[in-house]
Amino acid sequence: MAAVEMPVVTPETVGLSSAGLAAMDEAIQAHIDRGTIAGAVMIVARHGQVCHEVALGKRDIASDAPAAIDDLFRIFSMTKPVTAAAMLVLWDEGRWTLDDPIAQHLPEFADLQVFTGLNPDGSMRVEPPHRAPTLRDLFTHTAGFSYGTRLSNPGDPVDAAYQAAGVWDTDTLAEMMARLARVPLAYQPGTSWRYSLGMDVQGAMIERLTGQAFGAFLCERVFEPLGLRDTGFQTPPSEQHRLATLYLKAPDSPLAWIPNPMFTDATSEPTRSLGGAGLVSTARDYARFAAMLLGRGQLAGVRIVSERAVALMTRNHLPDTLIEHGFVMGHQRIGPGRGFALNGSVVTDPALADVPVGIGTYQWDGAAGTWFWIDPANDLLVVGMTQTLSYTAPPLQAETQALIRAALAGRDVKDNA
Template sequence: MQDHADAAASGFCPERLERIDGWMRRLVETGRLAGLSVTVARRGRTAFSRAHGLADLARAKPFTPETVTRIYSMTKPLTSVAVMQLYEEGRFQLDDPIARFLPDFAEMRVATGGNRAKIETEPARRAITWRDLLTHTAGLTYGFMEATLVDALYRLKGADYLRPDATLAEVTRTVASLPLLAQPGTAWNYSVATDVLGRLVEAVSGMDFADYLRERVIRPLGMVDTDFHVRPENLDRFAACYVYDAERRLKLYDDSAETAFARPPAIASGGGGLVSTARDYQRFCRFILNGGVLDGVRLLGRKTVALMLANHLRGDLAAMGTPRFAETSYDGIGFGLGFSVMLDPARAQIIGTPGEVAWGGLASTAFWIDPAEDLSVVLLTQLIPSSALPIRKELRVMTYAALVD
């Protein structure tokens, strides 16, 4: 078989890599997933590319490698690339205060206690910087965490649900008006930081964020099916999204045709707004593995990419307070400029390589990039939340267990 030959030429044991296919089939046959695709690439060659199940149960639409999916937070690394392009142009330094471009963030306060009637605050001890946003250490949050008084304020004020009646600038001003969860730089907390970065791209470049990302990142990378909405000609390839009901049966969450993703959004979310395909996202992974260039088109310098893939925390996520949510585990995992970074597979209790970067999305999508192994893996499916199944860890084990050279 040709795919077995490609697997062997890529340094995999074909029989071991084939275990992924059986695993995918079981996930579909047992009703845990409607459908999924997995693409494994190494040394510039596709070693494995399969899809099983349905993209839409009601319409019996097959899930294929060309299925368009909601990638949610896998949008964040592309936004980070946009930010670092402007960094390379000398528009700012990573330790610059973001208030230089967004003055609403000039006088931030930090929550220290209180109750719903009155939150007690103190002044921020230093300004929020670009690196704070890129590493989720700015003290911002997400309202969906539902764990703190600040989270509740985000929900009340609409600070992280990109409202159809507001602009990105207006939502960002709302975020700036609310107290921080922690002093800048002191704790890792998953947040709307990347949406704020999208607004900063606008402020620095003078372009609408969605236009910038399309013109400066998505199109140059040849990501032809990636956008902030599903174009009309692609709707027949768009997947439905599911959740589990009380009996853990698949229940429709968002239809593939009657969906808000069929229309351009009022606000382009740099933190979670894109749709994409396995083919497109593998191109992004190859661009990172190549050190900022793809098919002769260079978007970033190799030293910039190396800086993005480095850990910028003082240790792992676990050392940065007590994270309440992440698309990764905490022990043994650091964070770079837009990606999680594997520091210690033993501490993370999962097979892997120090220096690999990764992230995932709300609908159980995931990717990882391993520069040492010249390896990238993209997993696409549509099940919310991403914590519903341990499929990311299972796929990681089977992929690395198949490496033989």
Template sequence: MDSITDIDPRAVGLCPDRLERIDGWMRRLVADGRLAGLSVAFLRGGKTAFFRAHGLADIGRQKPFAADTIVRIYSMTKPLTSVAVMMLYEEGRFQLDDPVTRFLPEFGDMRVLTGGSRAKWDSEPARRPITIRDLLTHTSGLTYGFMEATLVDALYRSSGVDFGEKQEASLAEVVRRLSEMPLLAQPGSEWNYSVGTDVLGHLVAAVSGRDFADVLRERVIAPLGMVDTDFFVPAHKASRLAATYSLYRDRSLKLYDDAEGGPFTRPPALASGGGGLVSTAADYLRFCRFILNRGELDGVRLLGRKTVDLMCMNHLPGDLAAMGQPRFSESSYTGIGFGLGFSVMLDPARAQILGTPGEVAWGGLASTSFWIDPAEDLAVVMLAQLIPSSALPIRRELRVLTYAALVD
């Protein structure tokens, strides 16, 4: 077990005995073979009040899952990319309701799928252009190819529209391919989890005139002191990278992506703003603290407080359930809205889970997750490496255990 804390949890309104329930829950997940290893860390009152790690980061090599273990955070990349976008917004480079074609003309004359097959699909013209806010809120009409739920998903797969770590084409090239695909829905009409944040990465490059990965590193990651966060793991840190596993039908863990020699151990051809980063629990807690501090961390301000407030508001007319059929996401749909880069809790009773209206959250493909609760001055980060994230209900279980430990 690895444990690091800054403060006696009782000093920030947490019950030590109830926190030990989280530790016991973590141990059981590992002992039962449901997870190879995991870490849980959270802030209360700006201090690290709980930080535990259990199990193995690499079963084959018997490498412990530690406080400094590096993991693939996949879609927890999206909030950082969204911060980069909002920094450009604050500089007056664009408005949120600007058509993305202002910077990416390839998205002109978009069409929306109405039927057909992969060989010949039918469509109608998009009634309005995709806006920058559409991309931030996943209401652009774009989707993901890996969902395997719609004809548009299939067209993505057959056309090489993939922003994953094994992609060999450039970001600009994959965005060009994407622009030739039909939309799943009219812009602004449905919430569909999508590659929109990858398009935003390309937008950042187009607006700034610089490589997206360099912008994110220099303007967001480095100023926040996220020293182990990048689009790959350099050689001198490679021993800290966790392996990734899949949970099979027989409930056994099978290796999905080895910790050595895999795609995350070298610079990628394409820096995915939607899912390309690796990070650690300590690094991501720094990002959470930055959001809790409304745009500032350790004397460095990246965003104005009103901009962070805007990001944390629900930008949908209702919850996710009111804007489309659930296909895939890192969140439940009922009682949950969406802001500019992450989900927003609207109604814990409708979501059927403990929480606070106004908290923001998101997760990643390999069972990573975080949430930030400004009303409780709380942020929680959980890291594991199990694909898919829907294999176990660990996010919801951790929420219950965490909120049950609040006693002030």
């Protein structure tokens, strides 16, 4: 069945200012003019209706190809909220609870150890966990896992242990989990926050629970029902021309083409699809996914997850002690007024966090400059996509949130509803 397209209306129809949205476009264009990014695509929707779509700059500088609204982007960590939704499909079926130990579903994690320091000979000191890490820990980056890619800090003993164990040198999620289970946790479960491959563990859990490849499960239970025609872990040769070029922006250097440094771009379905990164999508597809979340689990009459599941996904699950401590991951923050939900952050108190969004705003971003948020208090969603890895990436999500708030000014705005 063909997907029902989201209606397109003028901004004023849904309480936004055309002039305010034009100011947002101008701010993005200024980054393009300065050579910070090559191009960008953005979609804004409110009350279930798209009120702004724009493609600015270039998809590819060398060929002078202009950006287009249906360009394909590597969304990197914006894969994570999609994985949360997929997990919640199974939560609705009673397959797991947040308090389940990870090892209940993936027994290879039954004998995890925790890193406590280095011995004089450089070997790792370890101790047993004080409690088993749970799925809640997995969803909130508090289980004690790390990332440990070749881009991670080589001086970190745990990240170095990931490399030594070849965690990333695997062709399947099953083998990846077997190697990961032999590496100590970075800290006692629940006592700290560390960005991690916990969502990749979730992908492995989906495979174990369903007997399906993770990518196949996403297609059957999320992408196809929502009509996400351009979202997947591969870009077929016939669609390569739509894939935005990936650039590196180093300080004091112009944009330079770079091959994907995290994994090879796939032209066919990979044998190992990751829950934490790897999806390719369009702004329109991701807006449909975001609209499903904003619609409390359904879009155009098609239900993906229950209202209870979306409520679980988009509320804070961190204890006050960790929020008060504060953590930073790129442009994302955890601290007063900002907690962590399932595979994404959530604004619990906009005034305390000093952010121009409504209470309950759920958001995340991707390494190459993709970003999104849903603001239930204002019934609003925004998706933005660029394709630039940068040491000094502009805070596009924060900038556009401020400009969207200005475009909503005096138009039934709710910051704390």
